[in-house]
Amino acid sequence: MRSKIDYKTKFYLLVVACIVASIGFWRFPVKRTLDLSKRCNAMEVRLLHAAENSRLLIEKELELKALDMLIGNDEKSPDFVQQYLLSHVEKNLSQSAEIQEVMPIVSSKEEAFEFGLHRILVEGDFGSLLSLSHSLEFNFPHARILAVHYHTRVDRKTRKRILTGTFFLRSVSRLKPDNP
Amino acid sequence: MHRLLRKLARIRKVQSIDLIEKQDGTWDIRVLTVSVARGKLSFDLPRSLTESDLHTLNKRMPAVLTVSGVNVMIRQTPKMRIEKILDSILPGSNSKGFYIENVVAGGTITAGMIRNSKLESLLIKFASLGICVVRMGLGIEDLEKLSGILNEPAISTRNLRIPGNDSERQLYIENGEGHNLLVGEDELEGAFVGCFAAAVGFFTSGKEGTGVNHREEAQYRLLNKRIGLSAIGLLFAASASIFIIASRLHDKVDVLQEDELATAPIQEQLAEVENSIALRTEIISRAGLQTETHFTEYADRLAQLLPPGILLNAMELNPVSSRSKDAAQQFDQGRISVMGESNSIQAINLWMNAARQLDFVISLELERYENSGDDRGEFSIEIRTE
Numbered sequence: 001m002r003s004k005i006d007y008k009t010k011f012y013l014l015v016v017a018c019i020v021a022s023i024g025f026w027r028f029p030v031k032r033t034l035d036l037s038k039r040c041n042a043m044e045v046r047l048l049h050a051a052e053n054s055r056l057l058i059e060k061e062l063e064l065k066a067l068d069m070l071i072g073n074d075e076k077s078p079d080f081v082q083q084y085l086l087s088h089v090e091k092n093l094s095q096s097a098e099i100q101e102v103m104p105i106v107s108s109k110e111e112a113f114e115f116g117l118h119r120i121l122v123e124g125d126f127g128s129l130l131s132l133s134h135s136l137e138f139n140f141p142h143a144r145i146l147a148v149h150y151h152t153r154v155d156r157k158t159r160k161r162i163l164t165g166t167f168f169l170r171s172v173s174r175l176k177p178d179n180p
Numbered sequence: 181m182h183r184l185l186r187k188l189a190r191i192r193k194v195q196s197i198d199l200i201e202k203q204d205g206t207w208d209i210r211v212l213t214v215s216v217a218r219g220k221l222s223f224d225l226p227r228s229l230t231e232s233d234l235h236t237l238n239k240r241m242p243a244v245l246t247v248s249g250v251n252v253m254i255r256q257t258p259k260m261r262i263e264k265i266l267d268s269i270l271p272g273s274n275s276k277g278f279y280i281e282n283v284v285a286g287g288t289i290t291a292g293m294i295r296n297s298k299l300e301s302l303l304i305k306f307a308s309l310g311i312c313v314v315r316m317g318l319g320i321e322d323l324e325k326l327s328g329i330l331n332e333p334a335i336s337t338r339n340l341r342i343p344g345n346d347s348e349r350q351l352y353i354e355n356g357e358g359h360n361l362l363v364g365e366d367e368l369e370g371a372f373v374g375c376f377a378a379a380v381g382f383f384t385s386g387k388e389g390t391g392v393n394h395r396e397e398a399q400y401r402l403l404n405k406r407i408g409l410s411a412i413g414l415l416f417a418a419s420a421s422i423f424i425i426a427s428r429l430h431d432k433v434d435v436l437q438e439d440e441l442a443t444a445p446i447q448e449q450l451a452e453v454e455n456s457i458a459l460r461t462e463i464i465s466r467a468g469l470q471t472e473t474h475f476t477e478y479a480d481r482l483a484q485l486l487p488p489g490i491l492l493n494a495m496e497l498n499p500v501s502s503r504s505k506d507a508a509q510q511f512d513q514g515r516i517s518v519m520g521e522s523n524s525i526q527a528i529n530l531w532m533n534a535a536r537q538l539d540f541v542i543s544l545e546l547e548r549y550e551n552s553g554d555d556r557g558e559f560s561i562e563i564r565t566e
Contacts, residue, residue, distance in 0.1 A: 007400035018411045029422045036429045043436040050443035053450050060453040067460040113463050134476040144468050147498035147511045148475045172467045
């Protein structure tokens with residue numbers, strides 16, 4: 001006949017085994033699954049951020065494009081702008097005024113951009129110069145007018161006072177990227 | 181916890197074995213499985229066996245033994261002491277060597293006796309078969325008890341009834357068998373009523389009978405079985421759930437990892453684009469590409485206010501502030517420098533006052549006035565605009 005102590009021992013062993021199995025079960029599969037779940041959640045959060053960044057990237061790229069359009073591409077180099085400027089001034093200058101001097105372009109390069117300073121000296125009556133100033137201010141997109149200086153001088157021969165206007169314009173363009 | 185363990189250890193199913201010893205020393209064995217669930221008794225698998233079929237008994241199910249036949253002495257006498265009854269059957273015998281069951285009804289006593297050694301040999305036989313005997317007796321008290329239950333129906337036996345009238349029921353109790361018993365919808369053959377009564381006796385009382393102390397063992401067996409099965413079941417269910425959840429999570433992680441890899445360059449691209457924007461914003465700011473200019477308007481409005489007697493020699497809108505030779509030449513923004521001649525200071529004052537009224541003029545100062553003779557004076561004025 002089997003001893004009842006055996007059954008009690010068996011019972012206690014079973015209880016201990018259940019506890020050990022529960023602890024083992026918690027420490028390995030359950031805990032690992034929970035860790036996996038946490039990892040999954042963290043990845044989802046990161047992906048949400050990435051989605052937000054993706055949206056932000058599109059916005060920023062559009063902003064960059066707008067800024068590039070404002071700055072202009074390599075076709076708007078100072079030399080080209082100077083040509084456009086002369087053409088524009090000739091078109092918009094009334095007959096009572098004339099270009100006296102087109103000063104050389106002063107240009108400088110910085111990083112991927114080239115800055116150009118354009119100066120043009122025009123003689124004429126105030127109305128013509130104002131009209132030219134207005135057209136350069138609002139209708140000449142290739143360069144930005146920086147300053148307008150009006151001066152009078154006395155003609156040595158005729159002793160007449162002559163009005164001159166000096167227009168300073170700045171252009172910016174992106175340099176052509178070097179081909180690898 | 182203790183209550184839960186007790187509940188888990190409760191025996192709800194037994195095999196009731198009726199051992200009837202015949203004259204030739206062979207045994208007629210009747211077996212019935214009786215269970216109690218939610219207060220209702222039910223039976224199953226009534227079968228008759230011989231001694232050689234004992235190995236077919238379920239070794240895992242606790243057994244209730246009822247012994248009857250040639251070795252059991254039953255006497256019905258007027259009410260008297262048990263020892264006297266024993267002495268009348270076996271003169272000079274000691275009652276300590278017998279297991280005795282008795283039932284007193286009216287003025288008579290029904291007593292059943294068997295030698296303890298006989299019962300012990302049977303217990304050893306069943307123990308050697310690996311069967312746990314939780315109760316052992318002669319069935320006399322159990323039949324009486326079943327009769328009592330029938331007369332006073334209890335919850336646990338409400339589905340018990342004997343067909344026929346009260347006299348028939350009495351007859352059944354006297355004979356111990358012969359009438360079929362209805363248990364719920366099932367009819368139990370009269371030959372197995374003794375088995376059924378012994379099982380009912382076990383379920384309704386804790387009495388184990390003589391020489392039997394296996395109830396605890398059987399309970400531990402049950403407890404081990406139930407806890408073990410529950411634990412294995414739980415472990416299996418939990419493992420299956422965890423496996424399903426983990427595999428789904430792994431799939432999800434794989435997909436998310438791919439997505440993450442695909443989106444990894446976005447952060448770098450964003451940083452790059454932000455740098456480009458910062459650079460361009462600085463360039464635009466330095467080039468003044470977004471600065472609103474009003475050169476024409478300011479020059480025109482200032483000129484319109486000029487009174488007679490003033491001749492302007494120069495009017496510089498944003499005069500040069502640093503004469504560097506490169507393209508970064510700086511201009512003093514928001515400043516208008518005016519130089520001219522006038523034949524009267526009053527005219528200059530008049531013009532200055534009028535110019536101060538202009539909405540774009542923030543400040544206006546006469547920097548210099550110098551009388552150069554011939555009633556003419558040279559002046560210079562500094563105007564600050566928005």
